[in-house]
Amino acid sequence: MSCSYKSAKGFLFSATKAGLKKSGNLDLALIFSKSKASAAAVFTKNAVKAAPIYISMENVKNGHCQAVIVNSGNANAATGEPGLEDAQKMAFYAAQCLNLDASDVVVASTGVIGERLNIQKIKDVLPNLCHSVEECKIDEFSRAIMTTDTFPKLAQRTIMLGEKEVIISGVAKGSGMIMPNMATMLGFIMTDAEVDHRYLNVILKERVSATFNRVTVDGDTSTNDMVLLMANGESGAKKVLPDTHEAELFCNALHEVMYDLSVMLAKDGEGATKLIKVITKGAKSESDAENVSRAVANSPLVKTAFFGEDANVGRLMMALGNADAKIYPNEIDIYINDILIVKSSLVAGDVRGENVTNALKGKEISVTVDLNVGQAMAEILTCDFSYDYVKINSEYTT
Amino acid sequence: MSCSYKSAKGFLFSATKAGLKKSGNLDLALIFSKSKASAAAVFTKNAVKAAPIYISMENVKNGHCQAVIVNSGNANAATGEPGLEDAQKMAFYAAQCLNLDASDVVVASTGVIGERLNIQKIKDVLPNLCHSVEECKIDEFSRAIMTTDTFPKLAQRTIMLGEKEVIISGVAKGSGMIMPNMATMLGFIMTDAEVDHRYLNVILKERVSATFNRVTVDGDTSTNDMVLLMANGESGAKKVLPDTHEAELFCNALHEVMYDLSVMLAKDGEGATKLIKVITKGAKSESDAENVSRAVANSPLVKTAFFGEDANVGRLMMALGNADAKIYPNEIDIYINDILIVKSSLVAGDVRGENVTNALKGKEISVTVDLNVGQAMAEILTCDFSYDYVKINSEYTT
Numbered sequence: 001m002s003c004s005y006k007s008a009k010g011f012l013f014s015a016t017k018a019g020l021k022k023s024g025n026l027d028l029a030l031i032f033s034k035s036k037a038s039a040a041a042v043f044t045k046n047a048v049k050a051a052p053i054y055i056s057m058e059n060v061k062n063g064h065c066q067a068v069i070v071n072s073g074n075a076n077a078a079t080g081e082p083g084l085e086d087a088q089k090m091a092f093y094a095a096q097c098l099n100l101d102a103s104d105v106v107v108a109s110t111g112v113i114g115e116r117l118n119i120q121k122i123k124d125v126l127p128n129l130c131h132s133v134e135e136c137k138i139d140e141f142s143r144a145i146m147t148t149d150t151f152p153k154l155a156q157r158t159i160m161l162g163e164k165e166v167i168i169s170g171v172a173k174g175s176g177m178i179m180p181n182m183a184t185m186l187g188f189i190m191t192d193a194e195v196d197h198r199y200l201n202v203i204l205k206e207r208v209s210a211t212f213n214r215v216t217v218d219g220d221t222s223t224n225d226m227v228l229l230m231a232n233g234e235s236g237a238k239k240v241l242p243d244t245h246e247a248e249l250f251c252n253a254l255h256e257v258m259y260d261l262s263v264m265l266a267k268d269g270e271g272a273t274k275l276i277k278v279i280t281k282g283a284k285s286e287s288d289a290e291n292v293s294r295a296v297a298n299s300p301l302v303k304t305a306f307f308g309e310d311a312n313v314g315r316l317m318m319a320l321g322n323a324d325a326k327i328y329p330n331e332i333d334i335y336i337n338d339i340l341i342v343k344s345s346l347v348a349g350d351v352r353g354e355n356v357t358n359a360l361k362g363k364e365i366s367v368t369v370d371l372n373v374g375q376a377m378a379e380i381l382t383c384d385f386s387y388d389y390v391k392i393n394s395e396y397t398t
Numbered sequence: 399m400s401c402s403y404k405s406a407k408g409f410l411f412s413a414t415k416a417g418l419k420k421s422g423n424l425d426l427a428l429i430f431s432k433s434k435a436s437a438a439a440v441f442t443k444n445a446v447k448a449a450p451i452y453i454s455m456e457n458v459k460n461g462h463c464q465a466v467i468v469n470s471g472n473a474n475a476a477t478g479e480p481g482l483e484d485a486q487k488m489a490f491y492a493a494q495c496l497n498l499d500a501s502d503v504v505v506a507s508t509g510v511i512g513e514r515l516n517i518q519k520i521k522d523v524l525p526n527l528c529h530s531v532e533e534c535k536i537d538e539f540s541r542a543i544m545t546t547d548t549f550p551k552l553a554q555r556t557i558m559l560g561e562k563e564v565i566i567s568g569v570a571k572g573s574g575m576i577m578p579n580m581a582t583m584l585g586f587i588m589t590d591a592e593v594d595h596r597y598l599n600v601i602l603k604e605r606v607s608a609t610f611n612r613v614t615v616d617g618d619t620s621t622n623d624m625v626l627l628m629a630n631g632e633s634g635a636k637k638v639l640p641d642t643h644e645a646e647l648f649c650n651a652l653h654e655v656m657y658d659l660s661v662m663l664a665k666d667g668e669g670a671t672k673l674i675k676v677i678t679k680g681a682k683s684e685s686d687a688e689n690v691s692r693a694v695a696n697s698p699l700v701k702t703a704f705f706g707e708d709a710n711v712g713r714l715m716m717a718l719g720n721a722d723a724k725i726y727p728n729e730i731d732i733y734i735n736d737i738l739i740v741k742s743s744l745v746a747g748d749v750r751g752e753n754v755t756n757a758l759k760g761k762e763i764s765v766t767v768d769l770n771v772g773q774a775m776a777e778i779l780t781c782d783f784s785y786d787y788v789k790i791n792s793e794y795t796t
Contacts, residue, residue: 048719048727048743078715080728080744113712114745223716300698304788314511317476318621321446329446330478345446346478347512390702390785 003136005154007169009192010034010234012133015144018121020073020111026144028122031068031188032098032133037232038194039065040201041106042208044225050077051087052107056226059091059103063197066104068188068228069094070145072173076109076117077223086117093123097130108186110147110173110224138169145173145186150268155260157253161246164237166193168253172212172261174268185265187212187227189257193250194233195240202242203251204229211258214290215265215381216297229254262381271390272383276306277366280320281377288325289378292369295323296380303385309360311341311351316367326373333370336360401534403552405567407590408432408632410531413542416519418471418509424542426520429466429586430496430531435630436592437463438599439504440606442623448475449485450505454624457489457501461595464502466586466626467492468543469520470571471509475621484515491521495528506584508545508571508622536567543571543584548666553658555651559644562635564591566651570610570659572666583663585610585625587655591648592631593638600640601649602627609656612688613663613779614695627652660779669788670781674704675764678718679775686723687776690767693721694778701783707758709739709749714765724771731768734758 007013015029041060043053059065069090076083087107095102109117142152153172158165174185195203208227233239240250267275278297283289296302299319305312316334320327334342337359341351350356359365405411409431416426439458441451457463467488474481485505493500507515540550551570556563572583593601606625631637638648665673676695681687694700697717703710714732718725732740735757739749748754757763 046716046719047721047725048715048730075712078711078740078743078745080742113715114740114749223712223719307788313476314473314621317446317511318444321444321621323445327445332446342476342512344478345476347476351512385788387785387788390705390783390788 005136005139006167007135007138007156008167008190010232011169011190012135013137013141014129014133015137015140016125016129018071018125020071020118020121026140027071027073028125028129029070029141029144030094030129030133031141031190033066033230033232035232035234036064036066036104037230038063038197038200039106039228039230040197040204041226041228042205044223046223048078048223050075050109050224051079051083052076052090052109053224053226054084055087055091056106056108059106060228062103064104065106065230066100067094067098068106068108070108070186071117071122072145072147073111074109074115074117075111075113075224077113079114079116082116086119089119090122093126094130097127106228108224108226110145110186113223138171142171145171147173148270149173153261153264153268155257155264157257159249159253161193161235161237161240161249164235166235166237166250167191168257170257170261172265174265185212185225187258187261189227189229189254191231192233192235193231193237193240195231199240199242200229200231203254207251207255207258211255211262212265214379215262216294266381266383269383271386273386274306274362274384275364276382276384277364277379278382279366279368279377279379280371281368282370282372282374283376283378284326284374286376286378289376290380291325292320292323292371293378293380295319296367296369297382300385303382306360306365307384307386309357311336311356311360313342313347313351317342317345320369325371327371328373331372333372335368337366403534403537404565405533405536405554406565406588408630409567409588410533411535411539412527412531413535413538414523414527416469416523418469418516418519424538425469425471426523426527427468427539427542428492428527428531429539429588431464431628431630433630433632434462434464434502435628436461436595436598437504437626437628438595438602439624439626440603442621444621446476446621448473448507448622449477449481450474450488450507451622451624452482453485453489454504454506457504458626460501461599462502463504463628464498465492465496466504466506468506468584469515470543470545472507472513472515473509473511473622474507474515475511477512477514480514484517487517488520491524492528495525504626506622506624508543508584511621536569540569543569545571546668547571551659551662551666553655553662555655557647557651559591559633559635559638559647562633564589564633564635564648566655568655568659570663572663583610583623585656585659587625587627587652589629590631590633591629591635591638593629597638597640598627598629601652605649605653605656609653609660610663612777613660614692664779664781667781669784671784672704672760672782673762674780674782675762675777676780677764677766677775677777678769679766680768680770680772681774681776682724682772684774684776687774688778689723690718690721690725690769691776691778693717694765694767695780698783701780704758704763704782705784707755709734709754709758711740711745711749715740715743718767723769725769726771729770731770733766735764
């Protein structure tokens with residue numbers, strides 16, 4: 001079978017309209033792996049966790065799963081004991097029609113918080129959803145998990161491990177509440193490589209902290225976040241073992257898939273008109289670099305200035321000065337793209353000039369802060385802060 | 399002499415237009431105490447400090463000062479060595495025309511960052527400014543220190559210490575970059591009580607952490623913040639000594655002045671349409687309570703929901719779950735004003751009902767989170783997040 005969007009072998013997808021979204025759009029979706037897959041996952045660090053998070057934490061504990069059921073339109077969060085039962089039922093009904101054990105099903109929800117999930121609506125459409133799984137429906141899947149997202153988020157890499165082609169496919173959703181530590185985002189990464197679940201777990205944690213956890217839209221972290229990585233071995237390539245050339249290839253490709261998705265998340269920040277990459281270099285440690293990038297990327301004053309296409313040196317200096325990091329307040333250089341705008345903490349050149357103005361008109365802008373203290377660097381992905389952020393979030397009930 | 403706005407005895411004020419603001423409004427202002435005053439101050443914790451901060455830190459070190467010179471329209475921040483010289487000159491010229499030592503003059507600036515201060519313009523108008531000081535001009539002073547503020551901020555309390563009337567007058571400015579640890583705000587508190595500068599220092603730090611540092615608008619902290627407390631003893635009341643009935647009266651009145659100013663700062667948050675008081679009670683410790691209140695008050699998703707007059711239980715739960723505090727995720731109660739909207743972490747009653755809707759339409763809203771873990775409480779003052787916040791900050795160059 002040939003799909004317009006080829007994904008990792010042995011993974012099938014489907015999506016349907018259960019009536020959970022007021023819009024009537026796709027809102028229930030399924031991933032099914034032909035064979036049981038190794039699985040690793042990371043979950044929200046928010047103390048208030050949604051019901052499906054508890055169920056999924058339990059179900060991936062043994063390092064395996066075979067299906068994922070996701071609904072959008074309702075987060076099943078702040079729903080107490082009945083909510084937990086609903087999430088359990090969601091796994092159970094999906095397992096039933098796929099002929100699996102409920103403990104092999106991961107559950108995810110995203111949408112309005114504080115309202116009971118209509119489990120009957122899900123039960124009604126599940127048989128049809130289970131029976132219509134196809135290799136080619138990853139695109140439908142990616143659209144069914146959207147909430148305020150303005151575009152579906154898919155990324156993929158193909159590598160050769162020995163003679164065999166190995167594919168890593170990724171799908172994500174998210175646009176508001178995006179912050180470190182898994183903000184309202186769902187990410188599902190599937191590969192047909194064979195990887196032991198313990199090693200998968202190590203790789204996932206490492207890559208999440210370097211990609212998804214470095215996206216920030218508004219500093220808020222959701223109750224429902226999850227990134228799941230499944231490896232079903234259907235490629236037939238030999239097992240990926242730690243500290244091998246294959247592991248390096250695999251990890252690099254996985255990183256690229258996750259980075260691509262992260263860029264899409266930042267670009268699709270609620271109301272965003274620009275992607276902003278905040279790079280801090282010359283830091284004493286990577287965590288210092290990360291703190292500085294994060295302080296700049298989280299500052300509403302910096303973000304509104306980018307929306308206004310203003311090279312606001314003052315706000316950049318103010319924001320980085322708030323970071324928990326070693327800095328010499330008089331030794332800071334700042335660049336917009338490749339244009340030096342601050343040299344040794346003083347405004348350099350014409351920040352209102354044509355070069356800077358043109359750079360700020362772009363859809364992708366990088367801000368590079370050189371602390372001139374050490375050698376470490378880190379990048380944080382974010383977006384600007386527009387009228388539409390306020391509009392979306394004052395008119396939409398999460 | 400009788401003023402429409404009576405202030406602490408022995409303090410004189412004046413304000414003028416030096417031409418630092420593009421608008422042509424008042425932008426240079428002076429406080430002069432007839433006698434040398436005990437002084438205590440707190441300054442921004444931002445690593446990038448404006449030039450006047452360094453000069454003022456030095457000049458209050460000995461616990462005394464006699465005058466304050468403030469300009470608006472230019473922050474004299476990120477201006478390097480020349481900026482430091484400008485701030486020093488500002489103190490020097492003011493001292494010269496007041497016949498003081500430069501080390502008895504405190505300097506403050508607020509406005510655009512990264513541009514040199516036009517010190518000549520200040521020098522030109524200083525003689526006139528010095529010679530026109532009057533008891534009654536505290537109102538003019540309060541207007542001259544405004545930037546994006548929409549109203550001047552003045553507060554006052556009068557108490558009797560023994561037979562003597564003692565007045566505490568306070569003036570503040572600030573509306574954006576307002577956050578813990580002294581965001582872009584300037585506060586000047588004057589009293590005619592007699593207080594030793596060491597004790598003054600203790601009282602000020604204590605009261606700042608319970609008032610100004612509990613205001614947050616956008617989570618950003620400025621380079622120029624300062625709160626100065628001056629006590630000149632001109633009331634003739636006997637000295638306020640620690641652990642006395644007089645100290646208690648004095649501290650309470652000081653707290654009230656600072657709290658009133660804090661409420662005004664939150665109300666005047668950039669683009670604000672509502673004052674939001676976030677109270678957390680039933681916490682294990684005061685710092686837990688503060689962290690929870692702060693997490694809720696800093697969440698752009700919560701703040702846009704209030705702008706939209708939406709009792710968004712989901713975002714409140716999400717925001718408090720992000721706080722660094724001991725919570726039982728299933729034991730949380732939340733009130734809007736006095737209306738219970740969440741009981742044991744579940745939506746209680748009709749959050750879209752008339753009572754809640756009317757409460758949300760008000761100009762002042764309190765959100766009370768009861769963690770049901772302990773006895774401690776803390777309040778954070780903030781405002782909602784509107785289109786105008788984005789407008790002000792994308793179109794205005796700080």
